[in-house]
Amino acid sequence: MPDLLFNLFAVFTVACALGVVFNRNAIASALCLLLCLVGVAGLFALLDAMLLAFVLVFVYAGAVVALFLFIIMLLDAQGGTRRAFGKLAVAAGALAAGLLATGVILLSGSLGPAGSVPLPPPDPSLLNLGETAELLFTLYLLPVEVVGFLLLIAMLGVIVLSKRFAGLEDIK
Amino acid sequence: MADFYFHLPALLRFVLQGTAVILVLFPLAAACSMAERKISAWMQNRPGPNRTIAPFLAWIPGMGVLKRLGLFQLAADGGKFTFKEDPVPGHVNKFYFILAPIISMIPALTTVAVVPFGAYVTVIEGQQVLMPIMLAQVDVGLLAVFAVSSLGVYSIILAGWASNSKYPFLGSVRASAQLISYELSMTLSVLPVFLWINAPGGAGTLSLLEVVQMQSGVGLQWDSVWFVFTMPVSAFVFLVALFAETNRQPFDMPESEADLVGGFHTEYGAFKWSLFFVAEYCHMIVGSGVFVLLFLGGWNPLPGLPLHLLADWMHIMDKPLLMGLLGIGIFLGKVAAFIFFFMWVRWTLPRFRYDQVMAIGWKKLLPLAIANLIFYALAIAWIETKA
Numbered sequence: 001m002p003d004l005l006f007n008l009f010a011v012f013t014v015a016c017a018l019g020v021v022f023n024r025n026a027i028a029s030a031l032c033l034l035l036c037l038v039g040v041a042g043l044f045a046l047l048d049a050m051l052l053a054f055v056l057v058f059v060y061a062g063a064v065v066a067l068f069l070f071i072i073m074l075l076d077a078q079g080g081t082r083r084a085f086g087k088l089a090v091a092a093g094a095l096a097a098g099l100l101a102t103g104v105i106l107l108s109g110s111l112g113p114a115g116s117v118p119l120p121p122p123d124p125s126l127l128n129l130g131e132t133a134e135l136l137f138t139l140y141l142l143p144v145e146v147v148g149f150l151l152l153i154a155m156l157g158v159i160v161l162s163k164r165f166a167g168l169e170d171i172k
Numbered sequence: 173m174a175d176f177y178f179h180l181p182a183l184l185r186f187v188l189q190g191t192a193v194i195l196v197l198f199p200l201a202a203a204c205s206m207a208e209r210k211i212s213a214w215m216q217n218r219p220g221p222n223r224t225i226a227p228f229l230a231w232i233p234g235m236g237v238l239k240r241l242g243l244f245q246l247a248a249d250g251g252k253f254t255f256k257e258d259p260v261p262g263h264v265n266k267f268y269f270i271l272a273p274i275i276s277m278i279p280a281l282t283t284v285a286v287v288p289f290g291a292y293v294t295v296i297e298g299q300q301v302l303m304p305i306m307l308a309q310v311d312v313g314l315l316a317v318f319a320v321s322s323l324g325v326y327s328i329i330l331a332g333w334a335s336n337s338k339y340p341f342l343g344s345v346r347a348s349a350q351l352i353s354y355e356l357s358m359t360l361s362v363l364p365v366f367l368w369i370n371a372p373g374g375a376g377t378l379s380l381l382e383v384v385q386m387q388s389g390v391g392l393q394w395d396s397v398w399f400v401f402t403m404p405v406s407a408f409v410f411l412v413a414l415f416a417e418t419n420r421q422p423f424d425m426p427e428s429e430a431d432l433v434g435g436f437h438t439e440y441g442a443f444k445w446s447l448f449f450v451a452e453y454c455h456m457i458v459g460s461g462v463f464v465l466l467f468l469g470g471w472n473p474l475p476g477l478p479l480h481l482l483a484d485w486m487h488i489m490d491k492p493l494l495m496g497l498l499g500i501g502i503f504l505g506k507v508a509a510f511i512f513f514f515m516w517v518r519w520t521l522p523r524f525r526y527d528q529v530m531a532i533g534w535k536k537l538l539p540l541a542i543a544n545l546i547f548y549a550l551a552i553a554w555i556e557t558k559a
Contacts, residue, residue: 017244026270027217027333031326031330034326050310050311050312050316051311051312051315054315054316054319055315057317057319057320057322057323058315058318058319058322061319061322061323062318062322062323062325062355063322063355064328065346066325066329066351066352067348068347069333069348069350070329070348071325071350073329073333073341073344073345074345090209128372129311129312129375129376129377129378131376133378139291156513
């Protein structure tokens with residue numbers, strides 16, 4: 001049963017991710033991104049990481065993609081008329097992909113099939129909310145603070161860049 | 173009967189349980205639309221729908237009372253939505269136009285899975301344990317409700333965009349801005365409740381069952397009374413945000429028929445329109461349920477009088493079925509009262525302007541929620557260190 005669900009969510013996620021890239025319509029791309037995030041959340045849920053799954057849905061699927069859609073609709077983004085890739089770029093891309101594929105096949109062939117190694121059972125204390133919160137406030141405090149600070153800078157940057165200040169008077 | 177049920181395969185049992193809950197929620201949402209018409213009529217001193225009746229029923233004496241209550245109007249409305257021609261305007265983006273009402277139903281019917289709506293006592297290893305009645309017991313309870321219900325905005329955005337005309341588009345742009353703005357205050361407003369129920373050193377939980385357990389004190393003790401008394405500001409902020417999140421007046425900017433014709437559903441008719449309608453009422457019912465669980469004591473009948481005490485008096489502690497039904501009845505009664513409150517507000521207050529909605533959300537409600545959170549964090553820390 002979990003295997004079946006894993007295959008289902010994995011195929012679904014990859015298909016939606018391809019949809020994001022290949023759709024010509026920006027709105028359809030954003031909706032594919034939404035489905036892709038839901039698929040990833042499903043994979044997290046299969047790993048018993050309920051908190052991560054629902055936070056992903058809440059923050060990314062619930063708010064961030066909604067903002068994407070909002071911006072796309074507000075700017076009425078249409079596809080450009082210019083062809084995205086020239087002939088040279090397509091040829092180079094195909095060459096690179098071919099080389100990569102050969103490398104992977106050769107490497108996996110020489111190493112032999114790895115088989116599916118069962119993971120050790122997860123530490124139950126890491127699954128509960130209190131432990132996660134404690135880790136965020138002790139071991140990972142610095143990364144959390146740094147990321148928060150970066151987001152703050154980005155937000156201030158958006159305000160400064162999007163508003164045109166004529167002089168110091170406008171800032172007050 | 174019960175033995176037969178518990179011997180069914182687990183998957184089939186889950187499907188049956190889910191279907192049963194949807195079969196209750198869906199007609200409840202439909203009944204809400206009827207209640208809305210009757211209550212608005214009552215407030216405006218007019219009779220409301222009172223003439224519909226099937227011809228063959230009209231011959232039965234005593235049916236006049238039901239007719240004047242407008243009960244048959246519900247069936248007539250349902251029939252009309254189902255059988256009316258369902259036009260698709262020529263200028264719309266067909267695929268997304270049809271997809272939008274379908275998507276609107278998904279979060280509306282999914283959120284109910286993690287909402288407990290009753291409890292019964294069972295004996296496990298000689299100890300009496302209170303078991304919740306709910307579809308899926310997850311540790312992240314309320315977060316799951318918020319996460320899934322936040323997906324509700326997509327149906328509105330999609331409907332407005334796919335309609336390919338001016339007013340629906342304005343409605344959907346408004347909806348996306350409004351829903352995101354009020355989600356912040358809503359989440360911040362419930363944090364004090366979870367600060368209080370998660371004692372330091374505990375496992376930590378966001379489960380709604382635990383919230384109700386904390387409100388089940390016997391007698392009027394200040395630390396186990398309903399949270400609406402101890403955290404009134406949280407309850408108020410949550411209430412206002414709930415109105416905004418469910419697009420109810422005075423916050424129904426996406427619809428706003430005075431300036432946007434019909435808002436995001438202007439181009440919709442018949443069955444597709446009714447799906448939006450039912451989804452909105454489902455959101456209202458689930459939202460009211462969450463408010464009742466968080467601040468109004470869930471299935472406990474009165475402050476200081478928990479369910480198990482009442483069940484003890486009625487001698488039904490050892491009958492899980494009766495006790496469960498009693499709990500569900502009390503819970504649904506509170507939800508119904510709360511939905512009446514929703515309608516009362518709708519037919520009393522005028523709609524805000526859009527700039528007022530944004531100003532309330534960002535300049536009033538959000539600072540209030542943050543100040544409230546800081547105040548309770550300090551107060552709870554002080555109480556914990558003193559105790």
